[in-house]
């Protein structure tokens with residue numbers, strides 16, 4: 001019995017929301033609650049095993065998980081002798097949602113029950129899944145090294161209580177009072193079936209009952225077993241456990257490195273993009289084991305940050321078992337494992353790239369992360385370039401090799417344009433001239449693109465060049481097999497440019513006729529020595545650039561409006577010219593996604609001209 005029962009404490013709002021969904025809707029497969037509780041129990045054993053490396057008295061002789069049934073009371077207890085939780089940890093871990101991913105996930109829930117179930121099915125709810133089968137849950141836990149035991153209790157309806165109680169050995173008992181429709185989980189055969197389906201690979205033995213006579217799982221570390229004997233189902237269940245995920249892995253890589261360096265790797269690419277990938281800490285989630293002993297699940301330096309979407313296990317034979325997490329990073333063996341693992345992953349991804357559709361889906365999710373490696377990791381740059389794909393003016397999923405192979409001989413650089421989304425980029429006026437001449441331009445729409453192109457410079461000696469920066473010498477690029485595109489003779493724009501320069505003053509740095517345009521009247525480009533337009537906007541958003549944008553206005557001499565304006569300029573018709581000029585400049589700004597410098601003046605001009613048009 002529990003004493004000193006505390007006042008009920010409400011769950012954090014997100015937990016309440018989650019519980020509501022868990023209890024009322026959720027899964028057809030209620031049995032997965034057991035996998036979740038066993039997964040937590042096994043993690044707790046792993047953690048204590050690690051702590052006991054430096055403090056041998058702390059852990060038990062043997063780690064084990066017991067499933068104990070009480071028919072009369074209708075309870076199922078999942079019991080472990082792992083690390084346990086103290087009062088604060090019970091409160092924190094079972095009353096709030098700390099995982100950043102869960103919060104992000106909950107924010108995405110719409111309130112539309114059907115959609116929510118679908119989403120949550122891919123996500124998983126961990127401990128709270130206990131309330132799918134139980135109307136009352138008790139967690140009795142004693143933290144290893146502590147004297148006190150605490151009991152957490154809840155009926156999953158908005159609040160929980162915490163109280164002191166007593167327990168012999170460190171560890172945790174999760175006591176579920178099963179709902180009447182979930183009494184099947186009192187039966188040994190049913191429990192055995194569920195354990196074997198979901199938890200056979202758990203490297204801690206699971207027993208039925210209080211003693212060790214009935215063992216339910218095989219308890220061999222899955223990654224140590226020969227590949228040939230492991231089914232896809234077993235890999236998937238291990239992935240669920242190790243990644244705390246619910247989807248199917250879209251790639252499984254399992255290998256053993258032998259020779260100077262010995263380790264086993266079992267890595268997964270999640271199908272669902274993890275929610276914390278854009279967290280600025282860029283921490284990895286692959287678990288490091290040393291000779292089957294869990295060491296840490298965020299070993300800095302085990303994988304490069306640009307592979308942080310991977311989940312799984314690396315188990316080293318060479319690292320010392322008693323290594324502290326702090327010293328790990330300095331150990332040269334770790335750096336060698338990292339480069340071995342990276343090489344392996346890159347080569348597997350390259351194999352995957354042969355399946356076009358599958359690879360496109362992969363790149364769509366993780367390309368933006370991998371591209372960080374282009375400036376982060378010089379050693380792997382060439383391999384990453386092999387994986388690189390982008391949309392272009394000529395297609396989707398274009399590789400750099402494809403781009404180079406299509407490039408006319410006289411073209412000496414790789415053209416790209418960056419922006420917030422590929423569809424909008426495609427219709428940028430700056431690309432008109434490229435398209436008319438059949439010159440391919442890569443459409444780069446990840447925020448990271450601006451950074452790597454400027455850091456990397458070139459690929460196979462062809463420099464990357466922004467289609468929106470500097471003078472485009474497009475007419476120098478000749479395709480011998482094609483006749484030059486026909487263009488009407490352009491009128492002189494000298495007088496117009498002179499007048500516009502007077503009108504605009506400091507608003508633009510230069511005005512010139514454009515080889516980029518065929519349909520639009522004007523566009524803005526960055527000067528040769530200036531920061532690219534999109535990068536500049538990003539920097540300004542992040543307050544990394546203090547000064548106002550510097551822009552060159554390019555005008556299309558063949559455009560009928562520009563022709564008309566050129567005539568006006570020659571005749572000295574100043575007044576409508578100023579209005580037209582400003583409108584064109586503002587319109588070019590709008591197309592760039594820039595704010596108008598003076599929206600009021602813009603609308604007055606527009607109205608004046610519209611009035612004339614209908615007069």
Ligand code: ADP
Nearest residue numbers: 040041044082084085093125126127128172244
């Ligand atoms: P996750 O396992 O993905 O972290 P859970 O909801 O399953 O999320 O569990 C929340 C946290 O509660 C765990 O991270 C762990 O710290 C703690 N926990 C749950 N069960 C146990 C247990 N049997 N022993 C020790 N800690 C536990």
Ligand code: MG
Nearest residue numbers: 039040126127
């Ligand atoms: Mg869990």
